Amino acid sequence: xxxxxxxRSVARLFALLAALSGAPAFAAETLPPGGEGAxxxxxxxxxxxxxxxxxxxxxPGALTVLDREMIAASGARDLAELLRLVPGFQVGQLxxxxxxxxxxxLSDQAPxxxxxxxxxxxxxxxxxxxxIEWEQIPLAVEDVERIEVFRGSNAVAYGANAFLGVVNIIxxxxxxxxxxxFKATEGNDGISDRTLSAGFQSPELAARLxxxxxxxxxxxxxxxxxxxxxVDFRAELPLGPRxxxxxxxxxxxxxxxxxxxxxETDPSRRRHIDLGFAQVRWNRELDENNHLRVSLLHxxxxxxxxxxxTNPGDLAALPFPVRVVVDYDxxxxxxxxxxxxxxGGTSPWRMNWGxxxxxxxxxxxxxxxxxSPFTSRYLRVFANGxxxxxxxxxxxxxxxxxxxxxxxxxxxxxxxxxxxxxxSQTLRxxxxxAHRFPTPFEKRADMRFYAESSLITEPGLVAQSYRAxxxxxxxxxxxxxxxxxxxxxxxxxxVDLRLFRERVSAMIERRVEDRILLLDIPSLSPTxxxxxxxxxxxxxxxxxxxxxxxxxxxxxxxxxxxxQIGHSQIHIDASANDPKADENERSAPxxxxxxxxxxxxxxxxxxSAAHYRTSGFGWSAGPNGRLDDTHRxxxxxxYRFALGPSRGVAALTAQSLEGPYSDYRxxxxxxxxxxxxLGFEF
Amino acid sequence: MTPLLRLFLLLTGFAGAWIxxxxxxxxxxxxxxxxxxxxxxxxxxxxxxxxxxPRQEVxxxxxxxxxxxxxxxxxVTLGSQAARSVAAMGQRPPxxxxxxxxxxxxxxxxxxxxxxxxxxLDQPASRQVDLIRVALPGFARIALLEGSESRELVGQLAExxxxxxxxxxxxVVLRENDLFTAxxxxxxxxxxxxxxxxxxxxxxxxxxxxxxxxxxxxxPVLGFSASxxxxxxxxxxxxxxxxxxxxxxxxxxxxxTGGTLPPPQNPRYFEISTNPQVxxxxxxxxxxxAQIRAAVAKLEGSPQ
Numbered sequence: 010x011x012x013x014x015x016x017r018s019v020a021r022l023f024a025l026l027a028a029l030s031g032a033p034a035f036a037a038e039t040l041p042p043g044g045e046g047a048x049x050x051x052x053x054x055x056x057x058x059x060x061x062x063x064x065x066x067x068x069p070g071a072l073t074v075l076d077r078e079m080i081a082a083s084g085a086r087d088l089a090e091l092l093r094l095v096p097g098f099q100v101g102q103l104x105x106x107x108x109x110x111x112x113x114x115l116s117d118q119a120p121x122x123x124x125x126x127x128x129x130x131x132x133x134x135x136x137x138x139x140x141i142e143w144e145q146i147p148l149a150v151e152d153v154e155r156i157e158v159f160r161g162s163n164a165v166a167y168g169a170n171a172f173l174g175v176v177n178i179i180x181x182x183x184x185x186x187x188x189x190x191f192k193a194t195e196g197n198d199g200i201s202d203r204t205l206s207a208g209f210q211s212p213e214l215a216a217r218l219x220x221x222x223x224x225x226x227x228x229x230x231x232x233x234x235x236x237x238x239x240v241d242f243r244a245e246l247p248l249g250p251r252x253x254x255x256x257x258x259x260x261x262x263x264x265x266x267x268x269x270x271x272x273e274t275d276p277s278r279r280r281h282i283d284l285g286f287a288q289v290r291w292n293r294e295l296d297e298n299n300h301l302r303v304s305l306l307h308x309x310x311x312x313x314x315x316x317x318x319t320n321p322g323d324l325a326a327l328p329f330p331v332r333v334v335v336d337y338d339x340x341x342x343x344x345x346x347x348x349x350x351x352x353g354g355t356s357p358w359r360m361n362w363g364x365x366x367x368x369x370x371x372x373x374x375x376x377x378x379x380x381s382p383f384t385s386r387y388l389r390v391f392a393n394g395x396x397x398x399x400x401x402x403x404x405x406x407x408x409x410x411x412x413x414x415x416x417x418x419x420x421x422x423x424x425x426x427x428x429x430x431x432x433s434q435t436l437r438x439x440x441x442x443a444h445r446f447p448t449p450f451e452k453r454a455d456m457r458f459y460a461e462s463s464l465i466t467e468p469g470l471v472a473q474s475y476r477a478x479x480x481x482x483x484x485x486x487x488x489x490x491x492x493x494x495x496x497x498x499x500x501x502x503x504v505d506l507r508l509f510r511e512r513v514s515a516m517i518e519r520r521v522e523d524r525i526l527l528l529d530i531p532s533l534s535p536t537x538x539x540x541x542x543x544x545x546x547x548x549x550x551x552x553x554x555x556x557x558x559x560x561x562x563x564x565x566x567x568x569x570x571x572x573q574i575g576h577s578q579i580h581i582d583a584s585a586n587d588p589k590a591d592e593n594e595r596s597a598p599x600x601x602x603x604x605x606x607x608x609x610x611x612x613x614x615x616x617s618a619a620h621y622r623t624s625g626f627g628w629s630a631g632p633n634g635r636l637d638d639t640h641r642x643x644x645x646x647x648y649r650f651a652l653g654p655s656r657g658v659a660a661l662t663a664q665s666l667e668g669p670y671s672d673y674r675x676x677x678x679x680x681x682x683x684x685x686x687l688g689f690e691f
Numbered sequence: 692m693t694p695l696l697r698l699f700l701l702l703t704g705f706a707g708a709w710i711x712x713x714x715x716x717x718x719x720x721x722x723x724x725x726x727x728x729x730x731x732x733x734x735x736x737x738x739x740x741x742x743x744x745p746r747q748e749v750x751x752x753x754x755x756x757x758x759x760x761x762x763x764x765x766x767v768t769l770g771s772q773a774a775r776s777v778a779a780m781g782q783r784p785p786x787x788x789x790x791x792x793x794x795x796x797x798x799x800x801x802x803x804x805x806x807x808x809x810x811x812l813d814q815p816a817s818r819q820v821d822l823i824r825v826a827l828p829g830f831a832r833i834a835l836l837e838g839s840e841s842r843e844l845v846g847q848l849a850e851x852x853x854x855x856x857x858x859x860x861x862x863v864v865l866r867e868n869d870l871f872t873a874x875x876x877x878x879x880x881x882x883x884x885x886x887x888x889x890x891x892x893x894x895x896x897x898x899x900x901x902x903x904x905x906x907x908x909x910x911p912v913l914g915f916s917a918s919x920x921x922x923x924x925x926x927x928x929x930x931x932x933x934x935x936x937x938x939x940x941x942x943x944x945x946x947x948t949g950g951t952l953p954p955p956q957n958p959r960y961f962e963i964s965t966n967p968q969v970x971x972x973x974x975x976x977x978x979x980x981a982q983i984r985a986a987v988a989k990l991e992g993s994p995q
Contacts, residue, residue: 044771044795047888048812048916048929049728052895055902056923061972077907154907184899185907187871212896245899297921432976498829498974567880568908656872691868 051250054294055184062157066435067395069405069425071160071492071507073561077181078568080153082607082617084645084662086194086202086223086684088150088178089143093621094605095158096507096559096577097174099597101628101672102679105227106235106265108143109628109673112160112174113511113555113579114597117519117629122445124163124171127178128243128257129347130288130306133170135369135385136339137376139448145284145310146178147239147259149204149221151192151688154181160507160559162488164421164443165407168365168389172445172486173511180257183208183243184215187690196662196684199226199234204688216244229669229678232270232277237263251294258287267314273321280337281313298353306345313338323540324460324471328533331462333471339373353395362392371449376475378455385449386414403427411444415452419444419483437492444483451517451547452481460528469528471540478547484516501566507559515549518589522546551587553594556580569609576602595635598626613649618642627674634674642666655691662686716750718943719763721777723770725753728932732769732790735936736943743944760784765946767939771795774809778802785952789939790932792888794840796955805951810939812915813888814928815957816847818991819913820855822928822963823883825986826977827911832882834860834910836873836901841889848885858882864892870900878908885913886924898922909973920964925975926983927965930958963987 065072073095075083085091089108092098101109103118111120119140125132127146134142159175167175186208194202206219219241227233240260247253261284268277286308293301314337324331349363370384377383393407405425412418423441430436454475459468488511495504522544527537557579565571579597583590601624607617620642627635647660662684669678720736722729737749752758754776760766766786768774774788778801788796789810796809823830833852837845849859860882862873870892878884884905886893893901902923905912911925920927930938938959946952963984970977977983 044792044888045728045790045812047890047893048792049932050895050916050918052898052916052918052922054922055899056906056966056969061906061968064971064974067971182899182903184896185903188868210896210900215896215899496974654868656875 053247053250053253057292057294057300062155066429066494066496067403067427069423070163070439070490071505071559073158073160075156077154080150082615082645083619084643084664085150087143088146088153091156092176094603094619095160096561096575097160097579099626102228103673104231104233104267105225106144106233106263110141114581114626115513115553115593116596121170121448122172123174123176124167125176125178126167128180129304130286131170134310134341135371135449136312136341136373137450139450144235144237144263144265145261145282147241147261148178148180149219149239149241151190151204152181152206152217152219152241154179161439161490161509162441162443162486165391165393165409165423168387168409169411169419169444169446169483172443180243181217183217183245184210186217190688190690192686192688194684194686196682198680198682199224200682200684214244214246216242218242227266229680231677232268233266235263235265237261253292255290255292260285274318276316278314278316282310284308284310298356300351302349304347306343308343310341329462329464331460331465333458333460335458336375337373339371339376342370344368357397359395360393365389369449376450376456377453378457383449383453388412401429413446416446416483433495433497435494437494440489442485442487444485446483447481447517447547451478453477464532465530470526471528472542473544476544476546481517481547481549482515484513484549486511486513501564503563505561509557511555512552514552516551516553517547517549518551519545520548552584553587554582567609569615570607572604572606574604592627592629595626596629598624600624615647617645636671636675639670639672640667641670655689658688660686716748717764717947718747718749718767719760720749720751720767720769721757721773722751722753723772728790729769732932732936735933736767736940739937739940740943743940744947747947765943767943775799778807785946787939787942787946787952790935794888808942808952809955810935810942811955811957812930812935813957814915814961816851818961818987819848819885819928820851820857821987821990822926822983823913824855825990826926826983827883827975829975830881830883832858832860832880834877834882834884836877836892837861837863838889838892839865840891841887844887844889870897874901874904878905878910881909883911883913886915886919888915906969906973911970911973911975917964920966923966923969925966925970926963928961928963930961934958934960
């Protein structure tokens with residue numbers, strides 16, 4: 010039988026992997042002979058501190074957790090969409106393949122003041138403006154175990170990019186995966202997604218391999234169709250009762266439409282982005298209260314996007330053809346090493362400390378002026394202590410020191426105190442400071458465009474979109490917050506409030522200067538032809554202050570039934586010297602709210618709905634880019650059933666029932682979407 | 692060799708033999724293997740018997756070096772391998788089989804009522820359910836996974852849970868492939884999952900799937916060893932080899948002073964351990980293990 014044959018080959022492949030790793034047969038080695046082995050033998054440590062979700066009441070900041078049931082009920086096809094369910098977040102789409110998500114505004118087309126981690130791996134790209142590459146995350150939505158969102162700075166634990174918030178995406182453990190899973194989604198706008206996943210478990214190895222494709226025609230009116238294929242692998246190999254190895258690997262291949270229809274300078278074209286990574290994490294439980302973890306990561310990314318323009322923009326006036334070659338091709342290599350130790354657990358104190366080294370090597374002719382690589386290196390040491398000074402008081406003190414090779418080293422300290430007023434109510438006070446270093450592009454940008462023609466002897470500079478800012482330094486945020494958490498398990502209710510003040514100083518911001526470029530065309534004119542141009546650069550001079558509050562109340566009588574209401578209010582005061590004061594002040598909605606509800610109707614039927622309302626704001630795209638008040642409603646009906654030995658789910662999802670809506674700029678709309686999903690697992 | 696020296700050696704040899712005969716042990720402890728849990732139980736057995744019956748001599752042997760047993764008054768086996776080897780011998784003194792699970796004892800051949808008994812590793816069903824009642828008052832639902840070797844055991848647990856007004860989610864796992872579905876069903880609502888020593892369901896590799904699913908469904912696991920708690924179970928209920936050794940010595944004392952042997956016993960002394968980190972993470976606040984232990988002991992009227 011071919012299927013059995015394939016299964017056997019898969020099993021053999023995994024067995025080979027196990028053999029290569031030198032993993033001993035765990036059960037055979039550690040259990041004493043005879044039936045009492047079960048009582049007296051060792052077991053692998055499954056729920057270690059690193060895998061546990063920190064109790065919200067003990068967390069040093071506001072924590073929002075989206076679990077697998079919530080993720081499924083939301084109907085989200087993309088990871089970024091899920092952040093609409095977190096108060097204080099803004100989610101938009103620059104294009105159908107370029108989702109944007111940020112926390113507390115102050116953003117542009119590449120939000121970079123919030124960190125996104127997938128199983129501890131940063132999803133930040135050092136390319137261009139260094140946003141989050143959501144589309145290049147190989148992890149399928151179905152393989153997400155949970156998303157933990159830390160609302161607030163957490164540079165202490167995660168380094169400089171965790172400036173205003175951290176989104177931690179944790180994938181499903183390979184031991185908790187069915188043998189086979191298949192899911193297909195079809196809908197309007199060319200939606201056609203597939204996921205196929207295989208799980209393998211034996212005493213020597215637990216592994217999961219998922220192959221998925223996401224495909225659609227993107228937003229209305231713009232040529233942004235996408236097709237992304239992903240392969241994601243996660244394995245865990247027990248090396249002994251107290252050691253285990255985690256292996257993560259992934260490939261992503263995206264073909265996405267970019268540019269605009271009938272644009273002279275940004276023509277409609279297809280961009281190719283290929284990404285691959287491999288990560289190994291070795292864990293050792295030195296003893297029950299001493300956990301050591303060492304991880305290594307290697308990632309490469311190849312982008313292909315080059316084209317030639319003929320007499321674009323002001324060059325249209327020239328009486329002969331000139332070509333401008335645009336070459337956004339890029340190669341990015343990332344290597345990261347981290348060692349982390351966690352001490353204590355049951356005792357009144359707990360501490361973790363570690364060291365992280367990261368190296369990003371970027372080659373891009375168009376962005377950096379030539380093909381020579383720019384390597385940014387970051388060395389970070391961090392330590393965080395948690396001390397329960399009394400049964401009802403928990404103090405958290407931490408700091409991280411980060412030293413990049415292209416800017417001054419910075420220290421980020423944080424202090425928080427959690428006071429458990431009663432069994433069910435906690436008050437939290439926190440203050441601290443964090444930094445964000447300039448990205449390679451912000452500091453070193455040299456984006457020039459040259460005209461070439463048989464009539465011009467040397468290619469002439471006709472535009473420079475960005476120039477370098479050699480003196481650019483890190484921006485800083487100082488924050489204070491008061492939090493309240495009420496948890497009443499007997500009423501299945503939680504209430505989470507956060508009151509914050511965040512002052513950003515020396516904020517890195519885009520500036521534009523007018524220039525006249527001179528193009529030498531001897532055959533046409535004895536004097537150089539002047540070309541007006543605008544060049545952008547980055548500068549740190551302004552200091553906006555953000556104030557506001559966030560509130561979430563959840564009533565969850567069952568795992569598949571809940572109602573959750575969230576609201577956030579943000580006021581941004583720009584500093585007096587800010588030339589873009591209005592833009593910054595309106596970069597986050599003053600009010601935004603959501604209601605997310607799901608109900609288990611019995612017999613496997615679940616109905617879920619989400620409604621989002623956001624007051625007007627702009628993604629710093631100028632006054633014309635400002636969005637009006639928007640609202641959106643999503644609805645999903647799902648039916649779970651058993652079919653022989655397999656379990657199935659059929660679901661119908663409608664997104665934006667109200668019709669097309671805008672979430673990046675008013676002229677750009679996403680269509681109302683309707684799609685059906687059928688999935689099986691066995 | 693001079694005749695005088697020969698005589699001296701002969702006399703000392705006799706003396707040695709006489710001393711050895713007078714110190715002939717009456718109890719033989721047979722361990723499955725030396726080291727670890729078996730030695731811990733054997734040491735505790737010897738110390739307790741020494742305390743209860745100071746003149747009693749104890750000899751220890753491993754399965755491999757087992758000789759004639761006719762001269763002993765009582766045999767104590769520690770571990771199922773030792774139990775099986777001893778039970779296979781035709782002529783033997785009364786025997787206490789200790790430090791073995793019920794499943795191993797029930798499968799043994801050559802046992803006689805009144806001449807064989809056991810101190811089992813399995814905790815009584817009532818104690819396990821009482822522990823959930825005491826330590827996890829927020830849980831009214833108990834999840835049970837029944838495998839091919841645990842039908843009776845799971846039945847007893849279900850009965851004990853029913854008597855104490857718990858709702859029961861019982862799922863059958865006969866093949867490895869059933870586990871995933873059974874877990875999803877049993878834990879569709881948060882429940883306290885009781886692990887059983889049925890290796891067809893709970894073993895070194897299924898434990899990952901079980902612990903992770905239970906954790907995600909915010910369901911605490913009750914394990915039957917300290918390893919379970921280290922692995923991620925919120926509660927552990929078990930007897931240490933030393934506690935089993937102690938109880939075995941008490942039974943041995945009773946057997947040596949006459950009478951037939953009582954039926955197999957569950958552990959009398961037990962430990963409770965907790966994993967406060969996992970508990971806290973799923974929103975459970977636990978009392979100290981000693982407090983929980985005292986409350987369980989009080990409920991069943993056993994020594995505290």
